[in-house]
Every structure is written in structure tokens, then in C-alpha cells.
Amino acid sequence: xxxxxxxxxxxxxxxxxxxxxxxxxxxxxxxxxxxxxxxxxxxxxxxxxxxxxxxxxxxxxxxxxxxxxxxxxxxxxxxxxxxxxxxxxxxxxxxxxxxxxxxxxxxxxxxxxxxxxxxxxxxxxxxxxxxxxxxxxxxxxxxxxxxxxxxxxxxxxxxxxxxxxxxxxxxxxxxxxxxxxxxxxxxxxxxxxxxxxxxxxx
Numbered sequence: 001x002x003x004x005x006x007x008x009x010x011x012x013x014x015x016x017x018x019x020x021x022x023x024x025x026x027x028x029x030x031x032x033x034x035x036x037x038x039x040x041x042x043x044x045x046x047x048x049x050x051x052x053x054x055x056x057x058x059x060x061x062x063x064x065x066x067x068x069x070x071x072x073x074x075x076x077x078x079x080x081x082x083x084x085x086x087x088x089x090x091x092x093x094x095x096x097x098x099x100x101x102x103x104x105x106x107x108x109x110x111x112x113x114x115x116x117x118x119x120x121x122x123x124x125x126x127x128x129x130x131x132x133x134x135x136x137x138x139x140x141x142x143x144x145x146x147x148x149x150x151x152x153x154x155x156x157x158x159x160x161x162x163x164x165x166x167x168x169x170x171x172x173x174x175x176x177x178x179x180x181x182x183x184x185x186x187x188x189x190x191x192x193x194x195x196x197x198x199x200x201x202x
Contacts, residue, residue, distance in 0.1 A: 004145040004146070004148060019120065019192070025162050029166040035162040035166055039161075042154070043151070045114075050150050052132070053135075054131065054132055077200060079119050080189055080192060087185060087189070
């Protein structure tokens with residue numbers, strides 16, 4: 001059980017860092033839009049990547065060359081720029097669900113969630129490489145406990161983040177407030193884009 005607890009707090013310490021994926025989960029919670037599916041995708045993706053790192057760390061480490069990281073950074077930068085551009089176009093729009101386009105909206109949200117998850121090199125460094133490397137000397141049963149502990153921390157974190165944001169959205173009914181939220185999201189994503197661009201150029 002100690003390895004389960006170790007995995008839980010190690011995973012939680014990594015995931016608490018604010019990033020584009022977390023901001024997107026918060027935004028969906030504020031919108032009250034497809035929160036469950038977004039949280040499921042994020043948590044399940046962490047589960048896959050955590051256990052990929054635990055069992056295939058040495059193979060994946062050799063595959064993840066600097067050129068692969070560069071490609072992922074470029075894709076992430078383009079993805080963030082596109083997201084910011086769309087947000088700027090709709091900066092005065094408050095978060096409402098268009099019931100007529102609910103299916104189309106669900107597909108769009110799924111694609112965005114997958115993009116924020118799998119196009120971010122830091123997701124791999126935190127889950128695959130850090131947790132995989134950290135647990136490489138553990139026995140197989142210890143690896144399993146460690147991995148499930150880290151996975152549980154992801155599940156709790158994403159669902160808390162999404163549904164707490166939904167709860168808080170009940171108190172944010174002003175269009176002015178929604179515009180401020182949009183601006184903050186744009187500023188944060190822009191800062192992330194600059195950071196990714198620096199990594200690309202560096």
C-alpha cells in the first residue's frame with residue numbers, strides 16, 4: 001500500500017502544475033459543457049501514459065529523440081495559436097451550449113481535449129519519463145501499485161477541477177465576467193505559446 005500512496009502523491013505533485021490541459025478542463029467546467037467526457041479522456045490518457053512509462057520506459061526513452069520532441073513542440077505551438085485565434089474571434093461570447101450543434105460540439109471538444117493532451121511534450125515527460133524512470137527499480141507488484149496510485153490522483157484531480165469549475169460558474173452570470181475570463185485564458189495560452197516557441201528556437 002505504501003507504493004500506492006507514493007504513486008498517488010507523486011502523480012498529484014506533477015499534475016498540480018497549471019498547464020494548457022488544466023486550463024481547458026476549467027474552461028469546459030465553466031461552460032458546463034461535456035465535462036464528464038473531457039475528464040474521462042484526460043484521466044484515461046494519464047492512465048495509458050503512466051503505465052506506458054512503467055513498462056516500456058527504456059524502449060520509449062530511445063524513441064523519444066530530440067527531433068520527436070521538436071515536432072511535438074511545433075505541433076503544440078500551432079495548436080495553441082489556432083486556439084488563441086478562435087478565442088479572440090469570440091472574446092465577447094459568453095459560455096453557452098448551442099443545443100442544435102451539440103453533436104458537432106462534442107466532436108470538437110473531444111478533438112481539443114486530445115490535442116491538449118497528446119500534443120504536449122510535458123505530458124510525456126511527467127507521466128512516461130518521470131514516473132517510468134522513478135519506478136524502474138520497483139518490483140512488478142510495486143510498479144502496479146505505484147501506477148494505480150498515480151492514476152487515482154489524475155482521476156480525482158481532473159474531476160474535481162472540472163466539476164468545481166462548473167459549481168463556480170453558477171456565480172458568474174455577467175457578460176463582463178465572461179469577457180474577463182476569456183481574456184485571462186488568451187493571456188495564459190499566449191504565455192504558453194511563447195514558452196513553447198522559445199523551446200523550439202532554443
